[in-house]
Amino acid sequence: MDKRMIITIFTEMATYLELKGENQFKVRAYQNGARIIDNLEKDLRKLVESGEITKIPGIGKTLTGNIIELITTGDLAEYHEIKKDIPSGLLEIIKIPGLGPKKAYRLHQSLGIENLAELEYACLENRLTVVKGFGEKSQKNILQGIEQLKKHRGKFHYIEAIVEAQKIVDELKIAPDIKQISIAGSLRRGKEIIKDIDIVASSDNPTSVMDYFTSLPQVDNIIAKGVTKTSITLKSGINVDLRVVKDEEYIFALHHFTGSKEHNTALRHLAKKSDIKINEYGFFTAETKVEIKTEEEFFSYLGLEYIPPELRENTGEIEKAREDNLPKLVTNTDIQGIFHVHSKYSDGNDSLYDLAEAAKNSGYKYLGISDHSQTAVYANGLKVDEIYKQHEEIQKLNEKFTDFFIFHGIESDILPDGSLDYPDEILRIFDFVIGSIHSGLNMTQEKATERILKAMDNPYFTMLGHPTGRILLGRPGYELDLEKIFQKAKEKKIIIELNANPHRLDLDWRHLKNAKSKNVLISINPDAHRKEDLDQTYLGVKVARKGWLEKKDVFNSWSLDEIKKYFASKKINGH
DNA sequence: GCCGTTTTCGGCCCGACTGTTTTCAGTCG
Numbered sequence: 001m002d003k004r005m006i007i008t009i010f011t012e013m014a015t016y017l018e019l020k021g022e023n024q025f026k027v028r029a030y031q032n033g034a035r036i037i038d039n040l041e042k043d044l045r046k047l048v049e050s051g052e053i054t055k056i057p058g059i060g061k062t063l064t065g066n067i068i069e070l071i072t073t074g075d076l077a078e079y080h081e082i083k084k085d086i087p088s089g090l091l092e093i094i095k096i097p098g099l100g101p102k103k104a105y106r107l108h109q110s111l112g113i114e115n116l117a118e119l120e121y122a123c124l125e126n127r128l129t130v131v132k133g134f135g136e137k138s139q140k141n142i143l144q145g146i147e148q149l150k151k152h153r154g155k156f157h158y159i160e161a162i163v164e165a166q167k168i169v170d171e172l173k174i175a176p177d178i179k180q181i182s183i184a185g186s187l188r189r190g191k192e193i194i195k196d197i198d199i200v201a202s203s204d205n206p207t208s209v210m211d212y213f214t215s216l217p218q219v220d221n222i223i224a225k226g227v228t229k230t231s232i233t234l235k236s237g238i239n240v241d242l243r244v245v246k247d248e249e250y251i252f253a254l255h256h257f258t259g260s261k262e263h264n265t266a267l268r269h270l271a272k273k274s275d276i277k278i279n280e281y282g283f284f285t286a287e288t289k290v291e292i293k294t295e296e297e298f299f300s301y302l303g304l305e306y307i308p309p310e311l312r313e314n315t316g317e318i319e320k321a322r323e324d325n326l327p328k329l330v331t332n333t334d335i336q337g338i339f340h341v342h343s344k345y346s347d348g349n350d351s352l353y354d355l356a357e358a359a360k361n362s363g364y365k366y367l368g369i370s371d372h373s374q375t376a377v378y379a380n381g382l383k384v385d386e387i388y389k390q391h392e393e394i395q396k397l398n399e400k401f402t403d404f405f406i407f408h409g410i411e412s413d414i415l416p417d418g419s420l421d422y423p424d425e426i427l428r429i430f431d432f433v434i435g436s437i438h439s440g441l442n443m444t445q446e447k448a449t450e451r452i453l454k455a456m457d458n459p460y461f462t463m464l465g466h467p468t469g470r471i472l473l474g475r476p477g478y479e480l481d482l483e484k485i486f487q488k489a490k491e492k493k494i495i496i497e498l499n500a501n502p503h504r505l506d507l508d509w510r511h512l513k514n515a516k517s518k519n520v521l522i523s524i525n526p527d528a529h530r531k532e533d534l535d536q537t538y539l540g541v542k543v544a545r546k547g548w549l550e551k552k553d554v555f556n557s558w559s560l561d562e563i564k565k566y567f568a569s570k571k572i573n574g575h
Numbered sequence: 576g577c578c579g580t581t582t583t584c585g586g587c588c589c590g591a592c593t594g595t596t597t598t599c600a601g602t603c604g
Contacts, residue, residue: 025587029576060577098593100602133601137594185604198604224592241604261604268588279589
């Protein structure tokens, strides 16, 4: 029974309780529990063994008991008790926009509907309209929602959403009645998966703004249209919420709709202690309304240091902000160079020269080429003679460049037995070696951890590439004992990659803070296969910020000289 | 179900929009 399963079970329990119409605060307790467990940095099993679990706020007697039962027996009697009379298909049904647990349960009670397919059929048969609380319109909306759900499953990569959102903001900026406008929501916070786009704007004439918004060419469907809030679906399938407020309310709305919900809730609790009420329109004290012009002032009024959007997940940022002790987050300009770039030698699109020129023009001081190794036949991995050829070409290019340097590396497969893909006498040719797993992905946590730990013992191992192998919205990645990996990384001075490919973003930001606390260096790598991918690095910076990383934690914020020295010292130790 | 210098009961963040009602429940963020 791993952490992920426990989170799923608690989340499901909350939903089943909701469907049953149970006390909403009980529902929230389970939802909170799931979120708290998700944010835990320490191993859940160890927390239970040491008894620390009882000290975590939000996990009380019952939840602790449930966690222990799940860990020791692998199951939970209460879970089966709760879901006994409720068909699991209702969990799918409540994913339809506008159809929540109350209505779903009523459909089940009155029409015997148990899943999405039955609901769709009932709509087509025009049977919904006879149920109390449902009419023509809701039946139509539900049908539309089912279509939507089947088509997209409602989740998008950050990169897809940010491109759409930026386009809308740029178009709205030139709308006649717009004063201020910004992307908000999970997109502003840099979440890797986005459910919808939130945009906040200010105007004296909201109706005109809403009209402008709904008539944009990329709008496919208007879900709801009001004076302060309008929701639409884009042709790409992404939902967009636009909130329009008065200019003096803008900062409050921006903060509110940036979230996260958990951050906002915690902040309101804090404010309440000082008799300040917060909502999306302002701060309200006993008799006055407070004027605020910037988010810096917003936090300062509450006695807090400015909290960057990426940190607003209620994972300790408010406490740190009170102590004036937030991390000074890494920025794009801190990045000096990039590693993990593929060239034509393996499965990349561009020549070494073109990649170097592009990197140089983007302002990077160095470029670390790392093509695939020989076992990666599907990716045209390098044979030994090609390695020598590539080495020579890089040396020649380096003679031409001033103020720029190409490091010769390799992305070596970590083979199933934990060895690297070339003998040591070949590995020593490279300036750096990224070890990555590309095959045999179905391993137990023990096997996967052992495999990587063994590879890390190789003296030429420099960086661990995409540590968990996850593909966002694709596959979850193998389970790893990251504590052991970080420990080994620290011992062996091995760098952990934050792979900035938008489909990977691996290592997950939730683990970065932990790595940082163990003084493990992180390299933000684009994993580029064409020169246009080089700046994916900046998406990685966003995620690094979300993981509380500072300049000092990021390997590729180092200067060219510092990197050269580091690799040189690794080589000496390796011999 | 969780929590506590309002402490073992009685609260628990707050507001907009829709579709159905005939004054509001449900949903969403």
